[in-house]
Amino acid sequence: MGFLSAARQGRKDDAELGVGVWRRAHDRFGRGLDRFHQMLEGIEDPEVYDAMVPLANGLADLLPAVRAVAVAAQAVAPSTGTDIPASEGAWLNEVHRELSRSGNALATAAEAVAMVRLGMGEITAVERRVLAVHEHVEHAAALLADRGA
Template sequence: MAFFAAARQGRRDDAELGTGVWRRAHDRFRRGLDRYHQILEGVDDDDVYNELASLANELAQLLPRVRAVCVAAQAQSPSDGLDIPGALLQVHRSLSRAGNAVATTAEAAAMARLDGERWGIASAGLENVRRRAEVVAEDVVEAERLLSGAS
């Protein structure tokens, strides 16, 4: 059953996001978010886990916003290749930064997990994860702002 659901989702993604840069930007963000959630599985300390899970929830709430920006960008400037539509270059740049930032946040969470084993909730790594999650949110807000200004 999961195979058919994935196939339907893939067709829906193709229809809404295309197969070009907007789809890639969305998928990059989603993969980084998935990686962050995978890292949570290895956290032993409950306090560290709760803090990282709270940040995971905040990041997950950004995915529908990223998707909305990518769908709107595809509707405004369709892309089926690797060329970034010039009118929305800055939107793509912000989405790319958000995707990279969520991946970096996942890396910071992995380090915080290891640091948390020694220091627990007092780990300095948790503050690093918080700061990186803020950067992700700022990039998504910037992409939304730029897209609304380009309309």
């Protein structure tokens, strides 16, 4: 990505995601996704690599959903700081919690890939962590959809 396109994307992100908690949750997910793919690139065993590629693709497919949740949450309750905007019944706290958990689960999935890469972990551990990422993203989207956002 060139400088001008990065600047344009940054302005678009500022407009859609704001600069608060929703933007940070989205960006953390993106960084976790990058880390997962970096760990994947170091796997030398072709069979293991081939088993991991669909997991990585599935995670990459979640990024638009994470962005959609963050954009919708920003539209409903703009955030410019570190505090989650107030909501009746604290439902926005739950949306943010699920987005945060998805980023954390993605980071642990990347760690699991690193362990497989070092020959000290199992693919099933990566699969479990990837499943958790999917569940957290789906739950965040469902929470937002339940509120009509």
